[in-house]
Amino acid sequence: MVGGKERRAARRNAGQVILVVLLAVLVLLFAALWLADVHHLVMARDRTQNAGDAAALAGARWQAETLELEGELNLFHLLALAADDAAAVDAITSAQVRALFAGPLAGVAAAQQAAMRNGAPSNPDFVAFVRDAASRARREYAASAGGTTALPEPWPGAWDEYADMLDAIADGGVAAGVDNAAFYGDPAGGHVLLDPAFYAAVLGRDWCWFHRAAPGLLEDYSDFRWWPALPDPPEAAPFSPELLGLHLLPAPIAPARVARMDGVDEALEEAALRLPAWTGDAPDGLPAQAWIRYDLSRWGGWEVMRDPSFPVVGDLRPEYDYAGADAAMRVENPVDRLTSPESGATPMVWTAAAKPFGYLRAETGGRLPPTATPLVLPAFREVRLIPLDASSAPAGGAFDLAWRRHCAEHLPLYVARGPSVLPGSCRHCAALARWEIPAFRERGVRWLSTNAWKCTISPHGGGPGGGSRHAH
Numbered sequence: 001m002v003g004g005k006e007r008r009a010a011r012r013n014a015g016q017v018i019l020v021v022l023l024a025v026l027v028l029l030f031a032a033l034w035l036a037d038v039h040h041l042v043m044a045r046d047r048t049q050n051a052g053d054a055a056a057l058a059g060a061r062w063q064a065e066t067l068e069l070e071g072e073l074n075l076f077h078l079l080a081l082a083a084d085d086a087a088a089v090d091a092i093t094s095a096q097v098r099a100l101f102a103g104p105l106a107g108v109a110a111a112q113q114a115a116m117r118n119g120a121p122s123n124p125d126f127v128a129f130v131r132d133a134a135s136r137a138r139r140e141y142a143a144s145a146g147g148t149t150a151l152p153e154p155w156p157g158a159w160d161e162y163a164d165m166l167d168a169i170a171d172g173g174v175a176a177g178v179d180n181a182a183f184y185g186d187p188a189g190g191h192v193l194l195d196p197a198f199y200a201a202v203l204g205r206d207w208c209w210f211h212r213a214a215p216g217l218l219e220d221y222s223d224f225r226w227w228p229a230l231p232d233p234p235e236a237a238p239f240s241p242e243l244l245g246l247h248l249l250p251a252p253i254a255p256a257r258v259a260r261m262d263g264v265d266e267a268l269e270e271a272a273l274r275l276p277a278w279t280g281d282a283p284d285g286l287p288a289q290a291w292i293r294y295d296l297s298r299w300g301g302w303e304v305m306r307d308p309s310f311p312v313v314g315d316l317r318p319e320y321d322y323a324g325a326d327a328a329m330r331v332e333n334p335v336d337r338l339t340s341p342e343s344g345a346t347p348m349v350w351t352a353a354a355k356p357f358g359y360l361r362a363e364t365g366g367r368l369p370p371t372a373t374p375l376v377l378p379a380f381r382e383v384r385l386i387p388l389d390a391s392s393a394p395a396g397g398a399f400d401l402a403w404r405r406h407c408a409e410h411l412p413l414y415v416a417r418g419p420s421v422l423p424g425s426c427r428h429c430a431a432l433a434r435w436e437i438p439a440f441r442e443r444g445v446r447w448l449s450t451n452a453w454k455c456t457i458s459p460h461g462g463g464p465g466g467g468s469r470h471a472h
C-alpha cells in the first residue's frame with residue numbers, strides 16, 4: 001500500500017517529468033527550426049554562389065570566344081589582302097565591329113541562363129534596369145541632330161540594334177547583374193563622393209581610411225560648397241557594349257607592319273592557315289586599314305596581382321600578367337528565415353568574377369601574354385574564376401542599384417543645394433548628413449592627431465574598416 005506522502009511525491013515527479021519533456025520538445029522543436037533555417041541558409045548560400053560562379057564563367061567564356069574570333073578574323077583579313085580580295089576585307093572588318101557588341105551581349109544572355117539553371121530567380125529590379133539601359137540607348141545615344149547621332153555610331157543603326165539586344169536579354173529574365181558594367185553616361189570617377197569607401201568610412205568612423213585615402217580632407221573641408229565639381233562622363237566613340245565590353249577597337253595599321261608583327265606567323269601556323277604569296281600589291285605598298293587591336297588605356301599589366309599584400313596563393317605566371325576583359329556577376333537571392341521572420345526576405349548577394357586566359361607562342365618557343373602584340377590574335381584558350389578584388393568591378397558594383405541611384409540622382413542635388421534636400425531612405429545620404437556635422441569631422445582630426453601611427457600597421461585586412469570583398 002502506498003502512503004499519501006509517496007503518492008504526492010510521485011505526482012510531483014510525474015509533473016516534473018512532463019515539464020522536462022515539454023521543455024525538451026520545445027528545445028528540439030526550436031533546434032529543428034533553427035537547423036532547418038541554417039540548412040536553408042547554407043543551401044541558399046551555396047545556390048547563390050553556384051549561380052554567381054556559373055554566370056561569371058559563362059560571361060567570361062563568351063568574352064574569350066569573341067577575343068578568339070576577333071583574332072582569327074584579323075588573320076583572315078591578312079589572307080584576304082594577300083589574295084587581293086577587297087570585298088572580303090570589307091566584310092571581315094564589318095563583322096569584327098559588330099562582333100565587338102554581339103559577342104559580349106551573347107555572354108550576358110548566357111550568364112542569365114547559367115544563373116537560372118543554378119536556381120537563381122530572375123530579379124525584377126535587374127530586368128527593369130536592363131530595360132532602362134535599352135531605352136536610354138534608343139532615346140539618348142541614337143538621338144540624332146542634323147544627321148549625326150548624339151553618340152558616334154560604330155556602324156549605321158548600331159544604337160537601335162544595341163537597344164534591341166538589351167531588350168531581348170530583359171525578355172529572357174535577368175538573374176545575374178553585370179557588376180563591372182560601364183555605362184556610357186557614368187561619370188569617369190576620380191571623386192571622393194563617387195567612392196563607396198568614403199561612405200563606409202564615415203558610417204564606420206574609420207578615421208584611418210581618411211589618413212590613407214584622403215589625407216587633409218577632414219581638416220580642409222568646410223561644407224558641401226567645398227567639393228570640386230562632379231566629373232563628366234568620358235567622351236570617346238565607344239566600341240564596346242556597356243556590359244562585358246572587351247575594350248578593343250578598330251585602328252588603322254599598315255598591312256606590312258601587321259605581317260611582320262611578333263606572334264603573327266606562330267598564330268597562323270597554330271590555326272593551320274598559310275599566308276599565300278601576295279597576288280596584288282606587295283604589303284609594303286598597301287595603305288593602312290582597320291584592324292582590331294587592344295585599347296591600351298584598358299589593357300595593361302594585372303597590377304593588383306603583383307601587389308605583395310594582395311592575399312592570393314601561388315604565383316602569377318608571366319604570360320598571364322595582363323588585364324583588360326573580365327566578367328563580374330552579381331546574383332541576389334531573397335531568403336526567408338523561419339526563426340526571425342520579421343527580418344523579412346534579406347537578399348543573399350554573391351558577386352563572382354572570371355576572366356579569359358591565354359598566351360601567344362613566342363618564336364623561341366616560350367609563352368607571351370596576348371597583349372605582347374597590339375593586334376588581337378587567337379590566344380584565349382580558357383576561362384577561370386578570379387578574386388573579385390582582382391577584377392575590373394568598381395567597389396560599388398554597377399548593378400548595386402541603390403548606389404547607382406545615389407550617384408545619379410542624389411549627388412547632383414547634394415553638391416548644388418546641400419544635405420537638407422537628401423532623401424532619408426538612402427544609406428549613403430545618411431552618411432553625407434553625418435559628414436556635414438563639423439563636430440563629427442573634428443573628432444576624426446583629434447583621433448588622428450594622436451593615433452595616426454596605428455593606421456600604418458596593417459593596410460589590408462584587420463583594423464577598423466579594413467574589410468574587403470574577396471569572393472574567392
Ligand SMILES: [Zn+2]
Pocket residue numbers: 405406407410411426427428429
Ligand atoms: Zn543617396
